[in-house]
Amino acid sequence: MEVIDSASGPVIGADPSLTPDPTAPADTAAAITYGSLGGPSQSDLAPGATKQVQAWARAYADGDGATLYRLTGDTRSDTYPTLEGWVFDRVSVDASAVKAGAALAQVHVAMHEVNDPSAAITCAYDLLLGHLGQSLPFVQAWGPAGSGPSLAAYQNALPAAPPAAAGQR
Numbered sequence: 001m002e003v004i005d006s007a008s009g010p011v012i013g014a015d016p017s018l019t020p021d022p023t024a025p026a027d028t029a030a031a032i033t034y035g036s037l038g039g040p041s042q043s044d045l046a047p048g049a050t051k052q053v054q055a056w057a058r059a060y061a062d063g064d065g066a067t068l069y070r071l072t073g074d075t076r077s078d079t080y081p082t083l084e085g086w087v088f089d090r091v092s093v094d095a096s097a098v099k100a101g102a103a104l105a106q107v108h109v110a111m112h113e114v115n116d117p118s119a120a121i122t123c124a125y126d127l128l129l130g131h132l133g134q135s136l137p138f139v140q141a142w143g144p145a146g147s148g149p150s151l152a153a154y155q156n157a158l159p160a161a162p163p164a165a166a167g168q169r
Contacts, residue, residue, distance in 0.1 A: 045096045045105060048135045053107055053127060056139040057091035061111040073131060073138030078157035086111040089120065097148075103129040103137070104148040126151060 045053070052071060059067035063082045072080060089110040096105040105127045113119040126148035128141040140153040 045093060045098070045103060045129070046132070046137075049103060049105075049129050049132065049137050050093060052129065052136055052139055053093055053105060054091055056127065056142070057107065057109045058088040060142075061086045061088035061109055071139050072154060072157075073140060074154050074157060076154075076157070077160040078154070079160050080156055081158060083111075085114050087114050087117075094124075098132065101130070101132050103132055104151070105129060106145055106148065128153065 055067065056071050058064070059071060060082050063084050063086070065080055065082050068080045068082055069078070074080075089112060091107050091109045094106050094108060096103055106124065107127060108122050108124050110120065110122045112121075124145035125142050126145055127139050128148070128151040129137045130140045130153055131137045141151040141155045143151055143155075
């Protein structure tokens with residue numbers, strides 16, 4: 001992972017799972033849409049969905065893959081990559097759109113390096129939440145800010161590694 005010291009503070013320069021938003025202006029989240037789905041959308045997430053977004057951000061930033069897996073609702077034997085070397089600080093839901101039992105949310109996740117609390121960054125992500133009829137919906141996919149309309153459930157899953165053969169552990 002490459003960290004660049006910019007005029008706005010430290011930002012991550014290379015990592016496909018982490019998209020930095022060093023300036024985090026308030027208007028960057030103004031236009032979450034469903035793309036081809038069209039029609040009106042609701043702009044607020046229910047409290048249960050907001051709670052799941054909070055849990056997702058903490059698990060993703062803190063490297064808690066087991067919790068991240070549970071939050072997706074995935075029942076396959078998949079794993080989900082997390083960030084390593086970061087500690088979750090806070091998350092804000094800056095925009096959302098709700099349609100037909102699914103939601104898109106744009107969030108900003110603030111975190112700091114595990115060994116240096118002064119090295120803090122804020123990153124923007126789009127999340128896909130499914131099963132909104134449940135009290136605690138699933139965070140089924142995530143990507144960089146702006147990717148929301150193209151997110152697909154479980155797209156972040158990686159196949160679980162096959163068990164090691166005896167003597168190869």
